[in-house]
Amino acid sequence: MAKKEIGSDVFLPMPVVLVGADVGSKPNFMAAGWVTRVNIEPPMVAVALTAGRYTVKGIEEHGTFSLCLPSKDLVEKADYCGLVSGKEVDKSAVFEVQYGKLETAPMAVECSVCMECRVVQVVTLGSDAIYVGEIVAAYADEDVLVQDALDVQRMGLFFLTMPDNKYRLMGEEFAEAFSIGKNVGERD
Amino acid sequence: MAKKEIGSDVFLPMPVVLVGADVGSKPNFMAAGWVTRVNIEPPMVAVALTAGRYTVKGIEEHGTFSLCLPSKDLVEKADYCGLVSGKEVDKSAVFEVQYGKLETAPMAVECSVCMECRVVQVVTLGSDAIYVGEIVAAYADEDVLVQDALDVQRMGLFFLTMPDNKYRLMGEEFAEAFSIGKNVGERD
Numbered sequence: 001m002a003k004k005e006i007g008s009d010v011f012l013p014m015p016v017v018l019v020g021a022d023v024g025s026k027p028n029f030m031a032a033g034w035v036t037r038v039n040i041e042p043p044m045v046a047v048a049l050t051a052g053r054y055t056v057k058g059i060e061e062h063g064t065f066s067l068c069l070p071s072k073d074l075v076e077k078a079d080y081c082g083l084v085s086g087k088e089v090d091k092s093a094v095f096e097v098q099y100g101k102l103e104t105a106p107m108a109v110e111c112s113v114c115m116e117c118r119v120v121q122v123v124t125l126g127s128d129a130i131y132v133g134e135i136v137a138a139y140a141d142e143d144v145l146v147q148d149a150l151d152v153q154r155m156g157l158f159f160l161t162m163p164d165n166k167y168r169l170m171g172e173e174f175a176e177a178f179s180i181g182k183n184v185g186e187r188d
Numbered sequence: 189m190a191k192k193e194i195g196s197d198v199f200l201p202m203p204v205v206l207v208g209a210d211v212g213s214k215p216n217f218m219a220a221g222w223v224t225r226v227n228i229e230p231p232m233v234a235v236a237l238t239a240g241r242y243t244v245k246g247i248e249e250h251g252t253f254s255l256c257l258p259s260k261d262l263v264e265k266a267d268y269c270g271l272v273s274g275k276e277v278d279k280s281a282v283f284e285v286q287y288g289k290l291e292t293a294p295m296a297v298e299c300s301v302c303m304e305c306r307v308v309q310v311v312t313l314g315s316d317a318i319y320v321g322e323i324v325a326a327y328a329d330e331d332v333l334v335q336d337a338l339d340v341q342r343m344g345l346f347f348l349t350m351p352d353n354k355y356r357l358m359g360e361e362f363a364e365a366f367s368i369g370k371n372v373g374e375r376d
Binding site: 002003004005006007008009010011012013014015017034035036037038039040041042043044045046048050069072075076077078079080081082083084089094098109113114115120121123125126127128130132135136137138139140141142145148149150151152157158159160161163164165166167168169170171172173174175176177178179180181182183184185 | 190191192193194195196197198199200201202203205222223224225226227228229230231232233234236238257260263264265266267268269270271272277282286297301302303308309311313314315316318320323324325326327328329330333336337338339340345346347348349351352353354355356357358359360361362363364365366367368369370371372373
């Protein structure tokens, strides 16, 4: 099939996360989806945020942030945190807040998994910057752990897709990674 | 519920993509999942790759790469491209290859959506580097387009999850983004 050229503003499906930061002395949370793990050792994450965001102010102030992973049951609160800015609305009471080792990376207790991150690099691009954070510590609710490992199915993660602006569930497993492709080379 | 501290090597669900690069004059594709959109304008992507990968050699040689989005029907080939290195196996014939404007960013024709990217920044971390690429052009098969916009459901994207090493389907939509959270502030 012949391909058609489309606009370059293409989106990948985005795992919805909450980025937490203290702005001044108050916790603030924003929803984000431009996020990925980076670096195997030490473990890091990268999150792209638009310049001028209230949360960015807090990250730059303290050099720390949290990433918390909301389950689908928290979709309303997560969406709210993406709709309103901490500049206009105090979001410090949307979640129960807990601090860990970094002391300035507020974590949303209702999320089953949270990470505390220390900023190790800021990469300024055009309209956004990438904040690369080393995961200093991570925490999980007992009910998403099986033998101390995270159970993906129990986490109830969800995605934002664009341009349709939908939240979508994590779907079913259908193949084993690092396995199902083993015989491709021999067959082709 | 009290949270338990877990290891810091936490994974987010990863949209599976193929990263294409010419190494010398031959196209090579690797599977990757540490990838996200970054920067609104101009549109960019960021992909984290481990140092020494064969594909990295090609990206550094030409300053270009492609991102192609395989559907679930291509899971075997995508997995294969993550299992074997171009150092040992010639992967140039796994997909039908097409070039676009950049001329050195090979695209896998079987994937319904492909992007050509020009490297604008390389961010060296510990074991990996983040390659930030501006999306110079994007192409899609007609059958994933509805009124010239990408239809997420038709793309059949899938995710890699860890630590369970499963490929999972994109699940159903269950809420409207930038909408479902509108009344949270008033209610709380």
